Amino acid sequence: MRIDQRQPQELRPMKITRAFTKYAKGSVLIEVGETKVICTASVEEKVPPFLKGSGKGWVTAEYGMLPGSTHTRKNRDIAKLRLDGRSSEIQRLIGRSLRSIVNLEALGERTIWIDCDVIQADGGTRCASITGAFVALVDAVNALDREQRFAVYPLQGMVSAVSVGIRENTVLLDLCYEEDSTADVDMNVVMNDKGEFIELQGTGEERPFTAQELTSLLAVGEAGNRGILENLRELLGNDLERVGEACE
Numbered sequence: 001m002r003i004d005q006r007q008p009q010e011l012r013p014m015k016i017t018r019a020f021t022k023y024a025k026g027s028v029l030i031e032v033g034e035t036k037v038i039c040t041a042s043v044e045e046k047v048p049p050f051l052k053g054s055g056k057g058w059v060t061a062e063y064g065m066l067p068g069s070t071h072t073r074k075n076r077d078i079a080k081l082r083l084d085g086r087s088s089e090i091q092r093l094i095g096r097s098l099r100s101i102v103n104l105e106a107l108g109e110r111t112i113w114i115d116c117d118v119i120q121a122d123g124g125t126r127c128a129s130i131t132g133a134f135v136a137l138v139d140a141v142n143a144l145d146r147e148q149r150f151a152v153y154p155l156q157g158m159v160s161a162v163s164v165g166i167r168e169n170t171v172l173l174d175l176c177y178e179e180d181s182t183a184d185v186d187m188n189v190v191m192n193d194k195g196e197f198i199e200l201q202g203t204g205e206e207r208p209f210t211a212q213e214l215t216s217l218l219a220v221g222e223a224g225n226r227g228i229l230e231n232l233r234e235l236l237g238n239d240l241e242r243v244g245e246a247c248e
Contacts (some may be wrong), residue, residue, distance in 0.1 A: 001066060004078070008171065012176065015034050016029070019217045026041035026141075038119060039129060039132035041140035043113075044113060049079065056104040056105050059099050059102050059137070060111065061114040063116045067118055072147070086227075093190075093201075094126070097198050098133060098134065101134075101159050102155060102230060105108075106151075106153065109146065114136065116132070123177040123178075124180070127162050127174075130159065130190060130221065131159075157192045157194060158229055160232065161189065162188075162189055162228060163186060164180060164220050167179055185203065185206075186202070187200065187201060187202035188202075189221030205213055212227060
């Protein structure tokens with residue numbers, strides 16, 4: 001039995017509150033165990049210079065941890081006048097993950113900004129951010145679709161992410177902070193609803209790992225993502241109707 005009384009391959013409870021803030025086109029509070037992240041999707045009617053005149057849109061992300069989100073206060077990046085390396089790497093991961101399911105030409109020349117703000121961190125913040133950002137993105141795209149129906153719906157699928165790891169020779173799913181900080185091996189698994197991998201981030205923290213262990217990690221991560229995606233289907237219901245249309 002694990003620290004929080006879960007079985008080794010059991011997901012943490014996940015709760016998603018939609019329309020969490022007033023002004024963004026899409027906004028959610030995602031709670032995964034004790035990790036809590038606010039994900040908002042805002043629309044800007046322009047694109048970065050490298051896409052200007054191309055007819056394509058863009059989806060990009062910013063990620064940050066609020067000062068009180070961890071046991072000891074985390075300084076804001078503005079205090080250092082630069083984004084720390086971890087935050088930069090995570091926000092690029094979020095952006096790549098979301099763009100993998102977006103038809104940028106169908107989106108048109110506009111940018112959807114995804115902001116992921118961690119208000120409480122207990123492991124898996126990047127994975128929770130990706131999952132929550134997907135829901136915020138669905139709500140934002142559907143808000144645009146209601147204003148003026150897309151000829152081709154931009155969202156071509158679903159995306160989610162979950163962590164896996166090896167601790168005391170046991171493969172664990174969806175690690176909390178205490179498990180993640182003491183894991184021998186940890187990995188983040190990002191997948192779509194076709195069962196395809198979008199990104200894998202695996203590290204031997206305390207020791208190398210074998211091909212057999214990698215296979216086990218991927219299998220557990222895949223099963224975890226299937227569970228998350230099923231929860232998202234139940235949550236979003238008819239709001240996924242045009243996603244299915246785009247996949248036909």
